[in-house]
Amino acid sequence: MAATRYSRMPIQIHHDDDRDELNEDLETIGDSRAEGDEDDLEGEYSEGSDDTDDVVDAAVQEDMLRFQETFKGIKDQFRLINRIGEGKSIDFRKLAANSRDTGTFSTVYKAEDLSYEKYHNDWDIEEKENSKWASPPVKKSRRDGYGISRPKYVAIKKIYVTSSPSRILNELELLNDLRGCDSVCPLITAFRCTDQVVAVLPYFRHTDFREYFRLMTVPDMQIYFRSLFSALASVHEKGILHRDIKPTNFLYEPDKRRGVLVDFGLAEREGTDSKNCLCHETSQRRRERVTSSVAATNGPAVGYPKNDPRPSRRANRAGTRGFRAPEVLFKCTEQTTKIDIWSAGVMLLTILSKRFPFFNSADDVEAMIEIATIFGRARMRQCAYLHGTVFATDIPTIGQGGFALEKIILWSTCRNDAGADGEEIPLTEEEKMAVRFLECCLELDPNKRISAKQALEHEFLREMEISDDDDDDDEMDML
């Protein structure tokens, strides 16, 4: 659809009326998510692409001044410019109740790197690119204007002092391990002043997801996801789960066609705290276990105990609602890097369906219902057994067979009856390819779900000769 629709009416799109409306809707969404306990849409660096340095709110100004005062020495190295985002979770009220699931909390500032010249700056991809070839045409005039001594920007992540040293250590260690990985935000440095720890990261100019996702054509998606999946591939290769893959944590700049993965505040190494889960057994063994289980013997449940003294199953569920993989919802005790693939799949679903967020879930139960609505009871039940659980529901809107993702996309984009005489406008070939890829990512069984590395070999992401280059540029310029 993207291709057809936008090639027909290219420029008007974002000036027309519903632009405004859409924007407002997104606002609602953004806000409602910020309310969520362990997650918020305002990821790090949630600032839009434009460099609005000049307008700094007084409160922020004050906050920054205080930060500079309390953190000795920072003034000499960096000039804080603005607050550009909050790390995990803004609302402290919610945190108190659910602190286990929350990640590192932080505030991110944009700052000028005053002593850039004094250091080796391997992290500076832009600089490298600029020296390799001329800057992209769009930015040329501006860059030239700055000359050699143009200011260098960094993002300073101030980790809240209430985070434990071990948690901070975890994040920094992972970031350090990931140094040099493709499309992963590199760590420039980090330092501490008593309990205040600060991480310095490159500042990436990027565009808010909400501004471009609706306008993406399939080739755009391919570029976007190639970047995302190569980041995931390198992260996963190190045995690290990001746990919080979502648009706000993937800073993408359409005109540069490059994205970086940020915020490893929830990341963990595969196998951390993990306990055997049935999903890692052979299917035969699993079948045995399931058929011999108490639940199987007992037959369907008709209720649940009121005062349940049994222990609850514990599993890491950190992440953002709506992006959690089914195994996270089923509290699988042996989660793998595949949970990130699911989240990336949700991103693709969002883009293909042009609905953000696609899953609105206020909590895990609703997330489960939403996923079940799509996949149907039968497959959910199978998925539940994978993790040694029973999925039982009689919610009438959760059908036995669910829906094909293709149908969902047609329906979401109102193409099922949008054609002449209410016919459906079928997916184009390239869209079908995207859906095939989507199906691989949104596979309920983590063992069967495509890995990041395999994904890069998938027809959807495989690099091909750049034939549609010109078209893309047009699309992107439009943004």
Next chain:
Amino acid sequence: MSSRRVPLSSNPNAANSPFRAAAASKQKRSYATIQREESYGQPPPAKKQMLDINHTLRTPTHHQNIQSSAEGKVFTRKSNPSQQSAFERKLVAARERERPAQQTVTKAEKTSEENLESIRAWQKHTRRSFPKFVFYFESGSEDARHKCIKQIVALGAREEKFFSNAVTHVITTRPIPPELGSNPAEAVTSSTNDSQNRQPQTINPSLLDRSSESANPDACGTKGKFTFDAPMNRRLAPHGHDGEHKRHQVRNADVLHRARELGMKLWALEKLQRMMTTMFDTDTGSGIAHGHNTRSNTVQGTVVAPRANREADLSQLLRNERINGPSDRDPMLAIKDLIRFKGPYIFIYDIDEKQKPIMVREYPKVAHKEDGDWPQFRSVAKGKCPFVEEVDHSRRELEKEREVQRLQRQQEKEQMMIPRTRAATEASKMHPPRPVSNKRSLAEMDGSNRSLTVSTRQGNPFDPRENSGRTATEPSSRGTQNAFVSRAGQGRLFGGEPVASGVQPSNITSAIHSTISSTVAQPGGNKVGTSKEVHGLQRKVLEKNSGGPGSYGGLASSHRMTDIAAASREESNKPTKRRGQDKLALIDEDIDPSEAEQNARRAEATRQAEAVQQRKREKRDPKPGYCENCQDKFEDFEEHILSRKHRKFAEKGDNWKDLDALLNQLARPRREIY
């Protein structure tokens, strides 16, 4: 068959769960159930097995000429206490007599057999005593041995590679010889005497036994897994006299007999494995859950009374069951505590039913599924979340109108501090998120009656033409509070007829709001442009509605609730940057330059005023949270981080040692030439 009760062993429905009512599973049986029960309904073979086993075990005195399973059946049928037959009494008596013989069975095991209640106690006990144990694996496969060793080591015990005095427990897969001289039954005694007579035989008994075992592969199968001792005993049976004979013949040469003599405990490998399973609940993955154990134990207890509860006899058990309900369930989960699903539900629980449900929620019953509160696909405009309900356009108008009224009502209510939860809930349920905000913004910006019927899209709340004149005369400082004032005022008047108030907020200030709030990345969604009071009101509404999304079976739909939450937050944080700018642009186009300039100046003033206010508010509003370092909740972030406890942690170098080690590595590499 005078018994009023069908013996549990022959009742397919005996296999009921700790969590469900037997009656219900009978009534509403879905096809899946029936199908399922066909395969599960039969008493598992294991259970039948138990009958035999138990008999052979418990009554070694009996010569094997009576078929034990037949015995079991007789026994069961005559379960009614009043009709206890002489035979039964004899059995019970025999059991009593036997008891000393059972001292061989470890204490730990006994407890585990007693009842489920004690299973935890048993675990604790076992864990305590294990470190003193030294195991010697006399036979059994390498694999099994390795697995067991790992487990017993984990429990603090150790394995001895060679048989010695240090060993406390001998693990074997062979039949376990009876305890020395402690068996009161004549048959055994006599055979013991026999074997003693034949002591000096040269045949290696273990070899014989093993070969007989391998000829009978079924013997070490999975049957009879319900009790620790069972399989071994089962194996005894087929051997009959012969096997016993051989065994006794060579007693002293055998490790097992040596062990007996040395007072070591003899355990069947399977028994150890089962103990381990029970100890390591989940990890062994063998699928034997508490419930399982329990149930089988109790079934046994009911059917073959001698086994499960040595003290209580059948009559007692049955009586208890009548009083307390079937005892084949975790006693902690009595049947009456089961909350039955009435409406549509989602229930996810672990297959072993050892843990709390992973998720469970029930929604109120509805006539049409579209009215259901759970997330479902809704037909909504493009771009919106497909799971969030949205009313169609024509209805939206109506909704909006109602929404305004609702807000008024609610506000009045809130002001009177009457907690009328129902109304609030109802109202919140009736209205989709978007209209709420739109309407609210309209009510805020434009008091005129007209606005009620004007869709947001048409009416531009920021349109300066509508009341720019008025605005000009308003003091700009008003902008900050009017959101509240205007709405409150309106609320009071609205009861009869909505009266346009002259004291309306200026459009421009509103537009400014948007610009400001968009540039301020404000935590908590508490944005500029809404007075704290308004916010408080909203929060109250939310609080009332929130039945607790996380709570079991919460009736309030968290789904809707969040929508409302979103909406109200949107209200407070209405404009995006872009939107704000758009509106400003509009103003610029429509107003003559001088006015625009004026507006701009005013806007600037307002902005500053608001910023000041904002800051104050921020300070007044402490951020509560949780400090991982002090492991303490706090009410005020700023205050907490200056507290003595926190400072103490912060300044203790030890706490930061590991992190510092990493930070040192992270130092920025200096450039040599600069």
